[in-house]
Amino acid sequence: MASAAAMNKAKIAKRVIEVLEFFDEEHREATVMDIVRRYKRPQSSTSELLTSLVDLGLLYKDPYSRSYTLTPRAALLGSYFQPDIVRDGRLTTLIDRLQAQTGLGIAVFGMVGLNTQIFTWRSGTRRIPSGRSEGISGGMQERLTDSAAGWLLLSSVSQPRRDGMVRRLNSEGDEERKFVFADMSTRLDACHERGYAVGPLGYEANADLCAVLLPGQPENRPMALAFVYDAAERVDTSALVQCLQYAVQRCGEQTAHGGVAMVQPFPSAA
Numbered sequence: 001m002a003s004a005a006a007m008n009k010a011k012i013a014k015r016v017i018e019v020l021e022f023f024d025e026e027h028r029e030a031t032v033m034d035i036v037r038r039y040k041r042p043q044s045s046t047s048e049l050l051t052s053l054v055d056l057g058l059l060y061k062d063p064y065s066r067s068y069t070l071t072p073r074a075a076l077l078g079s080y081f082q083p084d085i086v087r088d089g090r091l092t093t094l095i096d097r098l099q100a101q102t103g104l105g106i107a108v109f110g111m112v113g114l115n116t117q118i119f120t121w122r123s124g125t126r127r128i129p130s131g132r133s134e135g136i137s138g139g140m141q142e143r144l145t146d147s148a149a150g151w152l153l154l155s156s157v158s159q160p161r162r163d164g165m166v167r168r169l170n171s172e173g174d175e176e177r178k179f180v181f182a183d184m185s186t187r188l189d190a191c192h193e194r195g196y197a198v199g200p201l202g203y204e205a206n207a208d209l210c211a212v213l214l215p216g217q218p219e220n221r222p223m224a225l226a227f228v229y230d231a232a233e234r235v236d237t238s239a240l241v242q243c244l245q246y247a248v249q250r251c252g253e254q255t256a257h258g259g260v261a262m263v264q265p266f267p268s269a270a
Helices: 004-022 032-039 043-055 072-076 090-102 148-155 161-172 181-194 237-253
Strands: 059-061 068-070 105-112 115-122 141-143 196-200 207-213 223-230
Touching: 004 032, 004 043, 032 043, 043 059, 043 068, 090 105, 090 115, 090 223, 090 237, 105 148, 105 207, 115 148, 148 161, 148 181, 148 196, 148 207, 148 223, 161 181, 181 196, 196 237, 207 237, 223 237
Parallel strands: none
Antiparallel strands: 059 068, 105 115, 105 223, 115 141, 196 207, 207 223
């Protein structure tokens, strides 16, 4: 059994990540109470945590508004060891352009154990219905077999490891999340052959997605880029897939300082 000290350290680590993930295009600054309300944390310990993050150079504190913002150190921490597309900013630029072009939500997904995680989330102009009060946000995790992005990530895993992961997900899942192994294998084979996936977002959201794999990622560390949209919306999924495929191809070809346009317009897609 884990000791109380170890459990406390784990809680602190989780709360640090929560603070960093709070900041997005809708929350460029935060007060102590913003963090308290979002994550239902004690005010005193939250204030102490934010002060510590200021001391560590991860947050700025405005002396007048008493609000906090991220420092460049928060963005650069660990960036040296990331894939080139992340390190040199091409992925962020690509996300900006795709979101501005279509108005749709954009997400980057990665694989964490048997889960798919939203590595980063950029909301679109139209709000997506969600069963979670906080909506969709970076850091959320879902079982790989419960999301189309998860299917795509799983499809990149070599055999027999992939089958082992699928069997374990099925055996450990709740009864309502059970699936027929052969059907899931066929689905994953189709994703592998096509190189993209279209289907449910998961995460208790009434949303669908179109996703493609980002090229050149290390083995067993796949990432996928996706358009996310309300499941009730009528969108041209084939055009969205073409847009993503073209965009990631050009993004992969572009050098860190190149000026090549990465996104071809598909105005009928959204």
